[in-house]
Amino acid sequence: MIAFANLLERLVFTPGRNAKIALLRRYFATQPDPDRGIGLAAVTGALSFAAAKPGLIRELAATRTDPELFAWSYDYVGDLAETVALMWPERPVNAPPPRLADVVATLATEHKSDLPGIVAGWLDASDASVRLALLKLITGGLRVGVSARLAKVAVADLSEGRVRPDDVEEVWHGLAPPYAELFAWVEGRAPRPDPAQAPVFRPPMLAHPLEQADFAALDAADWRAEWKWDGIRVQLVATDGGARLYSRGADDISAAFPEIVQAIRFRGVLDGELLVVRDGVVAPFSDLQQRLNRKSVGARMLREFPVAVRLYDMLFEGAQDVRQLPFDARRARLEAWYAAARPARMDLSELIAFDSLEHLAALRDGARAAAIEGLMLKRADAPYVPGRPKGLWWKWKREPLTIDAVLMYAQRGHGKRGSFYSDYTFGLWRTGEHGADELVPVGKAYFGFTDAELAHLDRWVRNHTVARFGPVREVEKAFVLEVAFDAAQRSARHKSGVALRFPRIARLRPDKPAAEADRLETLMRLVENAPTTNA
Amino acid sequence: MPHPETWLKVTSAGLFCEPGGFFVDPPRAVDRAVVTHAHSDHARPGHRAVLASPETLALMRTRLGEGQAGLSQQPLGWGERLRVGEVDVWLEPAGHVLGSAQVAMEWRGSRAVVSGDYKRAADPTTPGFVPIPCDVFVTEATFALPVFRHPRPEAEIARLLESVDLFPERTHVVGCYSLGKCQRLVALLRQAGWERPIYLHGAHVALCETYAALGVDLGELRPATVAGKAALVGAIVLAPPSAIADRWARRLAEPVVCSASGWMRVRQRAKQGGIELPLVISDHADWDELNATLDEVGAPEVWVTHGREEALIHAAGQRGIRGRALRLLGYGDEEA
Numbered sequence: 001m002i003a004f005a006n007l008l009e010r011l012v013f014t015p016g017r018n019a020k021i022a023l024l025r026r027y028f029a030t031q032p033d034p035d036r037g038i039g040l041a042a043v044t045g046a047l048s049f050a051a052a053k054p055g056l057i058r059e060l061a062a063t064r065t066d067p068e069l070f071a072w073s074y075d076y077v078g079d080l081a082e083t084v085a086l087m088w089p090e091r092p093v094n095a096p097p098p099r100l101a102d103v104v105a106t107l108a109t110e111h112k113s114d115l116p117g118i119v120a121g122w123l124d125a126s127d128a129s130v131r132l133a134l135l136k137l138i139t140g141g142l143r144v145g146v147s148a149r150l151a152k153v154a155v156a157d158l159s160e161g162r163v164r165p166d167d168v169e170e171v172w173h174g175l176a177p178p179y180a181e182l183f184a185w186v187e188g189r190a191p192r193p194d195p196a197q198a199p200v201f202r203p204p205m206l207a208h209p210l211e212q213a214d215f216a217a218l219d220a221a222d223w224r225a226e227w228k229w230d231g232i233r234v235q236l237v238a239t240d241g242g243a244r245l246y247s248r249g250a251d252d253i254s255a256a257f258p259e260i261v262q263a264i265r266f267r268g269v270l271d272g273e274l275l276v277v278r279d280g281v282v283a284p285f286s287d288l289q290q291r292l293n294r295k296s297v298g299a300r301m302l303r304e305f306p307v308a309v310r311l312y313d314m315l316f317e318g319a320q321d322v323r324q325l326p327f328d329a330r331r332a333r334l335e336a337w338y339a340a341a342r343p344a345r346m347d348l349s350e351l352i353a354f355d356s357l358e359h360l361a362a363l364r365d366g367a368r369a370a371a372i373e374g375l376m377l378k379r380a381d382a383p384y385v386p387g388r389p390k391g392l393w394w395k396w397k398r399e400p401l402t403i404d405a406v407l408m409y410a411q412r413g414h415g416k417r418g419s420f421y422s423d424y425t426f427g428l429w430r431t432g433e434h435g436a437d438e439l440v441p442v443g444k445a446y447f448g449f450t451d452a453e454l455a456h457l458d459r460w461v462r463n464h465t466v467a468r469f470g471p472v473r474e475v476e477k478a479f480v481l482e483v484a485f486d487a488a489q490r491s492a493r494h495k496s497g498v499a500l501r502f503p504r505i506a507r508l509r510p511d512k513p514a515a516e517a518d519r520l521e522t523l524m525r526l527v528e529n530a531p532t533t534n535a
Numbered sequence: 536m537p538h539p540e541t542w543l544k545v546t547s548a549g550l551f552c553e554p555g556g557f558f559v560d561p562p563r564a565v566d567r568a569v570v571t572h573a574h575s576d577h578a579r580p581g582h583r584a585v586l587a588s589p590e591t592l593a594l595m596r597t598r599l600g601e602g603q604a605g606l607s608q609q610p611l612g613w614g615e616r617l618r619v620g621e622v623d624v625w626l627e628p629a630g631h632v633l634g635s636a637q638v639a640m641e642w643r644g645s646r647a648v649v650s651g652d653y654k655r656a657a658d659p660t661t662p663g664f665v666p667i668p669c670d671v672f673v674t675e676a677t678f679a680l681p682v683f684r685h686p687r688p689e690a691e692i693a694r695l696l697e698s699v700d701l702f703p704e705r706t707h708v709v710g711c712y713s714l715g716k717c718q719r720l721v722a723l724l725r726q727a728g729w730e731r732p733i734y735l736h737g738a739h740v741a742l743c744e745t746y747a748a749l750g751v752d753l754g755e756l757r758p759a760t761v762a763g764k765a766a767l768v769g770a771i772v773l774a775p776p777s778a779i780a781d782r783w784a785r786r787l788a789e790p791v792v793c794s795a796s797g798w799m800r801v802r803q804r805a806k807q808g809g810i811e812l813p814l815v816i817s818d819h820a821d822w823d824e825l826n827a828t829l830d831e832v833g834a835p836e837v838w839v840t841h842g843r844e845e846a847l848i849h850a851a852g853q854r855g856i857r858g859r860a861l862r863l864l865g866y867g868d869e870e871a
Contacts, residue, residue: 006694012802013811019702019791026701065681066853072846073682077801086682086800128684128800434789467807 001097001126003031004039005133011043011144015477016436017515020146024154028183035100037178040155042104042137044148046177049107054139057084060120064089081139085132088123095125098134101178107138143464145476147513148250159186166203166386167192169250174198174241197241201250202269202315202323203386204235207376207393209518211525214394218357224327224380225352225360228373228395229310230285231275232292232511236309238264239319245274249513256294257307263345266337271313271384272349276305285507289453293510311338312349312376315384323384330384364398374398400484401526402506403428403518406439407479410461411472413446420454421461421473422446424505426481428496430520439477440520442496448484448504456508480509480517488527496520498527539647539671539836543640545861550649550673550840554642555622557586559649560866568605569624571651572635573598573714576866580604586611586619588626590634590749594714597745613662629653630664631818632715633746639667648832649673654817655824656688659722660715660751664828672834675866676842677819678797685797685821691814692723698791698812699771706767706787707812710776710794713739715818717773718746720795721753723816724771734759734767736774736783764788776808797821829856841866 007027014020024043028036041047061070061084070087077083098106106118119138123131136142149165152172156165163186174195175182184190208214233248243264245254254261257274276283276291283305290305291297314334315323322330331351338348352375354360364375374397382392405426413422423446427439449457460479467474484506491499498520544551549561557567564581571577571587573594578587585592585605589612595604611617613636616625626636631652638649648669655664678685699707711717717739724733732755735743743756759772768788778784779792797817798804805813820828829837829851836857839847848858 010698010812013805013813015811019811022701066850068849069681069846072843073680076680076843077682078803082802083682086684087680089681090684127686436789467803467809 001100001103001130001133003027004035004042004100005130007039007043008133008136008142008144009129011146014145017150018436020150021154021157024146024151025157028155028158033180033183034178037180037183038101038104040151040179041177042100042142043144043146044151045142047104047137048140049138054080056116056119057081057135057139060084060116060123061087064120081135081141082132085123085128085135088128088131091124093124095121097126097130098122103134103137143476145478147515149513149515155182155186158183159188162186162188169203170200171195172250173200173244173246173252197239199237199239199242199244201235201237201244201246201252203250204233204248204271205313205384205386205393206248206388207395208388208390209522210377210394210396211522213525214391215357215396218377220354220357220360222379222381223377224331225354225363226312226349226376226378227352228376228397229273229275229282229349230373231273231282231288231310234260234272234274234309235315236260236264236268236270236272238267238269240267247511249511255296256291258297259302260307260309260345263343265343266341267316267318268314268337269316270309270311270334271315272309272311272346274307274309277308278306282310289508308345308347310349311346313384326381326383327378328380364396372398401488402482402484403442403523404480404509404512404516405442405483406477406514406517407457407461407475407481408439408441408477409472409474410457420458422454422458424457424481426483427477428518428520428523429515437515440496442494442498442520442523443483443485443500443503445481445483445503445505448506449508453505453508478514480512480514482506482509488523490527496523498523536644536670537642539645542642542645543647543671545863550861550863552619552622552640552642555620555624555640557619559638560651562863562866567619569638570595571629571638571649572632574632574652577651578604583607584609586617586624588613588634588636591636592634593749594632594634594742594745597741598714627665627667628662630655630658630661633661633718633749633751635661635715637665637667639669645670647671647673648834650675650828652677652819653828654820655828656685658719658818659726660718660746666828666831669832669834671836671838672829672832673838673840673861674825674828674847675819676825676839676844676847678817678821679825679839679843679847681822681846683797683800683821684823685800685817686815688719688723688816689727691795691816692720692727695724695771695793695812695814696727696729698793699769702791703769705789705791706770706772707793708772708774708779708784708787708790709814710779710792710808710810711773711796713775714742716795716816718743718751718753719818720773720816721756722751725752725754729771730754731770732757734762734770734772736760736772736778738775738778739773759786762786826850830854 010023073087074083152168153165156163156168171193181193185192235246237244243261245257245260247253276287314330377394379392408427409425410421411423413420425441425444427441429437430440432438464476465473483503485500485503487501489499542553550559558565559569560577561568567584568582569586573591578595580599580603582605584607586609589610592608611626616623623641625639629635629637629651640647646669648667652675653664734757737760791811793812794810795814795816799813799815837851838859838861840861840863844860851858
């Protein structure tokens with residue numbers, strides 16, 4: 001537990017991705033099984049304990065601390081678990097701190113009524129750092145800023161390059177804590193764990209935004225075009241071991257969309273867009289948002305926000321991996337399969353016929369349906385390559401210009417919005433002085449969202465504040481906002497060197513990892529193409 | 536026996552010992568001052584006569600300049616009694632920084648002790664706190680909440696060295712105050728076996744030289760300002776808190792920003808400063824030390840100069856010790 005507590009304490013203060021990977025790597029390299037695997041599960045959010053809740057911590061605090069001193073302390077510290085961890089009265093006990101694996105096993109099995117005594121015993125045997133880790137683990141609020149992906153990168157790093165993060169991804173969902181066979185594999189002590197029939201996630205192929213220079217170089221005959229639908233990217237996986245629906249970030253979202261999982265009556269892996277569709281019409285993204293981030297879903301939600309998947313690619317047909325086939329061949333298989341299977345709640349993403357790129361541009365500009373973001377261009381001969389290969393897939397969004405930016409700061413609004421954090425400063429990634437990625441603020445927006453989105457953002461800001469500067473809160477760099485704007489102009493007055501014209505929050509992207517937000521270079525290229533008035 | 540409140544008074548110019556005719560740590564220039572230690576919120580410039588430990592006087596001269604550290608300076612060794620007006624005055628170590636003293640005053644059998652800032656943990660750069668039984672104990676309360684319990688400084692130094700080991704290509708820059716914390720960190724690093732040169736921000740150099748002149752061995756120190764980036768790879772640099780995340784830090788190799796302070800105990804405080812490695816190393820008494828000290832000096836009454844007085848007075852009251860908040864302004868501005 002001491003090593004795990006040290007890890008959490010370092011991670012929570014460490015902004016750099018590479019430093020986080022180094023910390024995780026050292027933890028995995030130095031800790032024994034099964035503790036390190038339990039630690040991996042904890043940081044990737046794979047653990048939760050129904051029996052232990054914040055109320056338990058409050059009760060424990062009440063039994064061991066003076067109520068006035070507790071109130072002053074809580075007021076000062078501002079976080080329940082941290083307050084209790086720091087002020088827990090130390091008494092010398094003849095016991096070592098508990099082992100992480102034992103803590104997790106106990107929390108999962110002991111009866112709720114026995115927990116207060118057990119937890120108090122652990123706290124007595126621990127120092128403040130371990131107490132905090134314990135209490136955060138119990139209440140499920142580790143908040144160390146580590147995505148599941150980052151943890152998998154660190155695990156892969158143990159292999160000295162033999163195992164890539166995407167390789168880990170492809171076995172991950174066939175494994176369970178404490179992941180002993182995974183560590184044995186990356187350390188070269190055992191073969192690759194065979195996910196066998198497990199419905200594992202396959203890293204998706206991603207597109208680059210199409211810019212003017214790229215566009216000019218295209219030959220229309222090489223390319224296929226589809227509408228770019230405004231939903232979320234999903235992967236449907238079905239094997240003899242079961243059916244799953246995954247988000248693009250490898251989260252298993254099956255429980256939130258049971259109607260899709262029920263409609264999977266095939267074997268294979270399909271790539272598509274999850275959309276709310278009513279009577280064949282795709283609803284705006286805000287409707288889909290009603291269904292996101294839910295652990296389960298009720299009958300009313302299922303009825304009012306019916307979802308479907310618009311399929312656009314096939315990775316596996318049955319058990320056969322078809323990712324190496326060219327796009328045209330995969331598409332032919334997808335169409336043939338679809339014609340025969342006619343699965344419920346799924347349709348095919350239409351291929352758009354066009355004679356020339358000019359024709360395509362006109363089609364794009366003419367598309368005004370709210371659920372269409374623009375076009376996807378895919379090379380006819382491209383295999384399905386995980387990650388973001390250059391020059392194979394382009395996303396070509398229609399006007400206005402948009403960027404996916406990371407929320408950095410929030411400020412309270414005025415008047416009716418006085419109680420809301422409604423002014424948002426957002427930033428884009430760039431390579432910093434020392435080669436590490438850093439966020440640079442590029443603008444501020446205070447409209448464009450619905451009331452419900454505002455309430456959501458306000459709550460998120462309050463729960464993820466890392467610093468306060470008067471009325472301004474700095475937040476964890478973990479929330480992606482899609483920002484729409486009319487133009488980008490050069491500006492010497494802005495740190496980023498660019499100013500956005502008329503920026504507004506186009507939508508919230510809680511599904512998108514912050515690391516995948518846009519880069520400043522992407523925005524700067526938009527500047528070069530825009531008329532440079534007011535330079 | 537007169538109650539100390541009849542002869543030791545809170546005035547707008549600070550704590551005034553009437554029968555002795557002097558102030559203790561006055562916040563503005565006065566005729567006669569007794570100074571507990573050389574931090575700028577306690578040792579102001581421009582007094583006419585200053586009584587303090589020899590080390591405090593030396594540090595005041597370094598910080599304030601010869602002309603500003605008292606027109607007449609009177610050093611007083613540990614435990615030497617001196618008659619000032621009608622009052623017996625003597626100094627005992629407070630353990631806060633080099634030279635830091637508690638001021639003991641006795642008038643007509645009534646004894647008050649002004650502790651200044653103090654700590655109870657061992658510090659290789661300064662003698663340890665000596666409890667003095669008294670009728671009124673005047674204490675600070677900087678960390679007077681039960682959430683403040685400083686871990687062993689050796690364990691915090693071990694965390695720093697472990698990080699240096701994990702990130703050997705980066706510079707570890709530790710934000711710390713130039714008087715006391717800086718030299719204590721150097722001494723702790725030396726105790727932990729760190730024998731390589733330690734690099735200093737320019738603001739830290741003069742006081743380290745004074746420490747060395749006063750007999751505190753700090754090993755080899757080098758100015759960070761003239762060292763190239765390559766020399767600072769894998770190095771430990773000490774700098775004022777204001778410099779660690781500022782332009783000055785650009786000269787460092789991909790710095791791990793650390794901070795050594797009692798405030799680092801609370802995550803929000805560390806995050807506010809953009810600290811990547813918080814080190815809980817304080818020169819003040821923590822909650823347990825404050826309470827243990829009140830019990831040791833056995834004073835029936837405690838006056839609290841500055842800090843979180845309500846919690847300390849509450850806890851003292853539960854043990855039958857009467858507490859009084861002096862609400863002296865201007866203290867606690869410099870360091871922690």
